[in-house]
Amino acid sequence: MTAAAATSVLLAVGIGAAPPGTAVTAEAVIPGDGLALTPPMGFNNWNSTHCRAEFNEAMVKGIADIFVERGLKDAGYQYVNLDDCWALPQRGPDGNLVPDLVRFPNGIKAVADYVHSKGLKFGIYTSAGTKTCNDNGFPGALGFEQKDADLFASYGVDYLKYDNCNNQGVDAKLRYTTMRDALRRTGRPIVYSLCEWGENKPWEWGKDVGHLWRTTGDISDSWNSMLGIAKTNWALADYAGPGHWNDPDMLEVGNGGMTDTEYRSHFNLWAIMAAPLLIGSDLRKVTPETFEILGNREVIAVDQDPLGVQGKPIRSANGVHVFVKPLKNGDKAVLLFNETEKTERVTTTATEIGLPQATGYKVRDLWAYTDRHTAGTIATTLPPHGSAMFRVNADRGWAKYPPAVDTGAALQTVYPGASPLVEPGQNATVTTTATNNGRVPAVTVKSALSGPAGWEVLPESPSDKIMLRPGESLSTKWTVKVPADAKPGTYVLAVRTTYRPDADTRFDFEVRVPPPAPAANAYVSDMAWLSSTNGWGPVERDTSNGESGERDGNPITINGTTYAKGIGAHAPSNVEFYVGGRCTSLTADVGVDDEEGNDGSVGFEVWANGAKVADSGVMTNAMPAKPITANITGAMVVRLVVNDGGDGITSDHGDWAGLRVTCS
Template sequence: MRHLSARNGTRRVIGAMAAALLCGAGLAAPAAPATAAPAGGTASAEKPAAPGDGLALTPPMGFNNWNTTHCRAEFNEAMVKGIADIFVSKGLKAAGYQYVNLDDCWALPQRDGNGKLVPDPARFPNGIKAVADYVHSKGLKFGIYTSAGTKTCNKAGFPGALGHEYSDAKQFADWGVDYLKYDNCNNQGVDAKKRYTTMRDALKATGRPIVYSICEWGQNKPWEWAGDVGHLWRTTGDISDRWSSMVSIMKKNLPLAPYAKPGNWNDPDMLEVGNGGMTATEYRTHFSMWSVMAAPLLIGSDLRKVSQETFEILGNREVIAVDQDPLGKQGKVLSSEGGRWVVAKEMTDGSRAVALFNESATTQRISTTAKAVGLPEADAYTVRDLWKHETSNSAGTISASVPAHGTVLVRVAVDPKWADYPPAVELGLDGRALAEAGQTSKLATTVTNLGRTPAKRVSATLAAPEGWTVKATSPTTAPSLPTGGELTTAWTITSPSSTPPGTYNLTLRSAYTSPQGAQAAAELPAGIAVVVPPPSGTSHLSDVPWLSASNGWGPVEKDTSVGESAAGDGKPITIGGAVFAKGLGVHAPSVVEYYTGGRCRTATAQVGVDDEKTSNGTVTFEIWADGTKVASTGVLTTAMPAQPLSADVTGASVVRLVVTDGGDGIDSDHADWANAKLTC
């Protein structure tokens, strides 16, 4: 549990170690749950290679308290028992979740006179064995935490296991522990492989089967050596309940696909689903991408408090089946251009799970083919949407308009019964939906038949908020669309003149029938932004309302640096000793968008890494006019003074200010758009 602050670049030293990032626990998982995955497919010739001890043959599934409680008093015996009860009552156990894990702070700060660990009597008045027994009585398994150091990662410094491996392992086994998460703090410089191997041997000596999670934060590339030491290994620092953190960790874990197999898993840390820092769309992406990466699924939210929607996300058995597929393959990246990710995972039955992930802040079309994801040539394929729970047929194209920060997760198979299903259709919006209050804007929509069979009696409707006027200016129906056929409809949209700026719901729907007469429908939820025209003349961008803003750590700040994580905690913008009164403080990766409506000519700024970071920061600044990059700095560092950046944005509807990292990660990437101006 290290705090390697990629969020703000600051490395926090707690006690004698950099404390931080709590490791995602790994657990021995059950067999894959039942699923409505597509039938058929070409059976894989490969079979799972079981490790010698037969543990964790699929990625561990369970719960760990750290992401929701840390060391707060609410982490106690009652909470742990309550989670076990909810696993049973809410169907999570039936869906495959098995382990209920304790994290740091369960022990007293000192060992007893015999060198034994002592459970905190305030948190666990009946001891650890009593809690483990209760968890076991529910048909579940029990996990615990310690560190491969003299102290654990919490600043209070609870006892670590370095030098006590065999004694602690025996104590864990006597208590009925089924899983150990072994952290990395206060390790006294002992070689990583040596300290983790010692605990492996101590666990084996107990004779009890215990899944072993190596929480080494990826510092010494454990994927290269830990396969015969533990069952899973952390590949990154700690996750936090933020979109940028989740995506950053995902990007580090995706390239490690070759190292995953039954009994050996890359661990990108625990789930944040339900903790409240992301939207439901973003949490579905989180769950989808962890599943396609064959990652451990460790619930990190307090299930006593979460919404029903959280249970629906965590309990989606079709998505869980992707994660728990016994072939044990981690999904591989096929493409990632422009924030449009395609990740495909080979499944035991020969089908492919395919994630179409949209990293960007606007709806994007993401497309691939059955051939590209590794399926053999066939007349047609079945495509099962694992969130909508609907099956259709495809002539070979796998495509969707994916909402901002969303993921469409499908399972594609060669299926002799493909003709039993309606053709797949793709809905699309041509361009970005923007409207000035009281003004009429134009928008085009498309309905495209991706299926092998024709789509009959096709219709398109566009729904806007109450009080808005929506009119079609071209046909909204088609008698039939062959494979690849498209119904394009032009629309005019007018919002009431009193509509305040903001994003409003806009939904495209299509109804159609299969050749057999079966009714089918598709829906694309999208947003339309009501925007304010840019002011005439030259304006500081910190005085102009932005269309959208995303940031790698903390919020985008106006007229100060980004500071730390809280809003308003920045300092005066300072680059190379020069102080600027106006500007934007951001942290890579960052995108700030402004509506310009074709009325503006130039965007200018003085840019660089803020002086509040004295090392490590490397960033690149870019200005985009609609979909075209019109200016870029190249890589800038903390040692460089402010650089002028100017771009011609004539005719652009939207201007984007983009900051990316310099290719070395986002540590300390505090970036300033000093004196940023727009001339309109």
């Protein structure tokens, strides 16, 4: 392709246009081509559909329509990308990949044309191996790089996700560079995503090969998976920048495995880390809250800031983190993040985040959409797994904004760090706190606590103050009377602090009415649980862990012995359940499930009222099941933990076989 032709292609798709007078050659298309100067934003179907029949032409077109209709395109989302399973299992007589015409009856180019007609861009998938990653083994691109690159260019592809399965041991850099060169020769500008899983440290060499590279294995729709991936990715901040991004995998927001609080933290973490924002949920089915999270333009602006710096933690201790990301206009984006299981007040200062000394600072809350001023302290109270994001700058006009008052609440629990449980017909004690972080007093301050309909809330100490001076707090103790007929479930208590001039701050926190405690001996797999988290897929009842959807596991089998009852987990895993002081002991046979062959090592722990009462030590697949007994006398809450055995996550399927509690 001539330089003029390459230039016309760039201009035709509206990206990567060179400055006037600059010659554009095919060799300039990847990398250093003006593509992905901010992290790519769009959609990929894999997290919501995998290879199921619902992945088809109608879905892809529907996503493109929703991007336009729901404002996601205007918010910055561009790419509508296909993942694995779009092709037939065999190449055609000409050696080309053949679209699955059951899924895509009009072919791939027609889908790409439809996406382009919406002003969006189109992406596709293949693997740097002989086959793709799906169990059915669709054809990969190893040895067919140029043929496949030419085919993709003819479809009008704007983005290629290049996976890592069935690579036959060929050097990773060679495999990915070969496809890079093939894409160059097409002359078409194609964002190139190296889905290499971080196995060969692509952050060290990927800048000269593609536009983004996976830093981790695949994400799953669970808190533990998301958090573990985020921690790996945030340690690599220095490798990211315009045109070359660390990729911690696609978003799970809206897929249902986490709470909205956890999804907001997921989205905040990806944004502060300047990660690609590729929606992984089926937007035809998600909740309004999902659209609210994915469509937050102020958080998106942090991710898309043209300075292109990946934010990173400047302080992390005991599960509480302070992230900072410098922005092009001189602001600092600040993320306060609480990964723990209890409510935490998290603080930082203008000095700590690197702002110059000033009399006052403007603080913009990117979720409350409010502007406040602070004398230097940036603080918020966060629920378990919660986060808050701010833009902060030294502002000479700080006095025109109300003082920043942060509000929080804490429930008196059975033990420090316990789940916030309240029992029907009982009283609970809640303490609310409002703190003035501003330079001037907050005036006519009043805190109010409200509960669900039928719950009575009474103040036991003063809840208002004429003036709250800088640095001063108003603490109020409340009695919350829980109705005797309150059903098991999660309820919200809301704290609102109002103050002049015309300002308020709010903190919502959840309390839980637990299911009834067992009245007799019971298998834990038959009980209602308070919570469960898992490394891959859901924790399973009476089967092993299948790593994907519910009930996709096999019979629990440890060292040749099969069990009818139990729990199938994958490290890291936590299961918490309520026993209400009625039970005395817990017993199980624990071990690594046989389905993992010779892989996997895990440890099993039992915690009662926040204290560890049993520990299996490290278990491997070669070991028979180990009996474990725990004294849980008097405990209100029991937690089951499966850890990775200290050697990382490697097929760590941990079974609690025959797990039961003795109660009366």
